[in-house]
Amino acid sequence: MTSQGKSTVTSSQTTVLSTSQHISPALARDLEDCRKTSLNLLMAFLALQSITGSGGLAVTTLTLMLYTISLHIAASAGASHQLGAVIFGILHIIPAVGIFAVTSVELVFAVKSPAVAIFIIIFCFLPTMVAIFQYLRMRCLKAIIDQLPMTIPQDLTSEPSVARLELTDINILA
Numbered sequence: 491m492t493s494q495g496k497s498t499v500t501s502s503q504t505t506v507l508s509t510s511q512h513i514s515p516a517l518a519r520d521l522e523d524c525r526k527t528s529l530n531l532l533m534a535f536l537a538l539q540s541i542t543g544s545g546g547l548a549v550t551t552l553t554l555m556l557y558t559i560s561l562h563i564a565a566s567a568g569a570s571h572q573l574g575a576v577i578f579g580i581l582h583i584i585p586a587v588g589i590f591a592v593t594s595v596e597l598v599f600a601v602k603s604p605a606v607a608i609f610i611i612i613f614c615f616l617p618t619m620v621a622i623f624q625y626l627r628m629r630c631l632k633a634i635i636d637q638l639p640m641t642i643p644q645d646l647t648s649e650p651s652v653a654r655l656e657l658t659d660i661n662i663l664a
Contacts, residue, residue: 513570513578521565521582528558528585535592547592554588561585 513521535551538544561581570578598607612619 513575517575517579518565518570521570521579522562524582524586525558525562525565528589529555529562531589532558532585535589538596544596547596550588550592554585554592557588558585 532551532555535547536555539547539551561584565578573581594607594611597610598604601607601610
């Protein structure tokens with residue numbers, strides 16, 4: 491029974507390793523740039539905190555900095571190969587979401603009106619929202635196109651092409 495249990499564990503481990511997606515060098519560079527940008531923004535938040543003295547900003551900023559540094563160390567140690575491209579990409583979203591949250595809260599405090607802050611946030615994220623909308627639209631169109639039949643009806647293949655007739659007519663007239 492123990493040898494059977496070991497073979498099950500071994501086969502499940504090889505399945506996990508064989509299904510994980512490796513990150514391309516271009517994606518690895520993009521994710522590294524993302525981490526560097528996040529750290530730069532968080533350093534700016536830390537500088538802002540030292541000026542304003544906001545305790546909440548300091549706690550959030552330092553937490554996000556620790557997470558981003560930990561993510562960088564994990565990437566340097568090769569965690570992307572064990573976790574796969576999708577999971578590792580999702581882990582890189584967390585600092586950006588945290589930065590968005592901290593910026594939004596600080597914006598509300600700065601403008602002293604939640605309605606104005608929401609308008610500013612929507613206006614600033616308009617390019618991102620348009621890009622996401624375009625991406626979703628293209629995915630839907632691709633799904634619709636993939637569902638269309640790819641066979642040509644017999645009656646269309648037996649008739650001469652309209653473009654071919656137009657070219658023949660033009661050549662005859664010339």
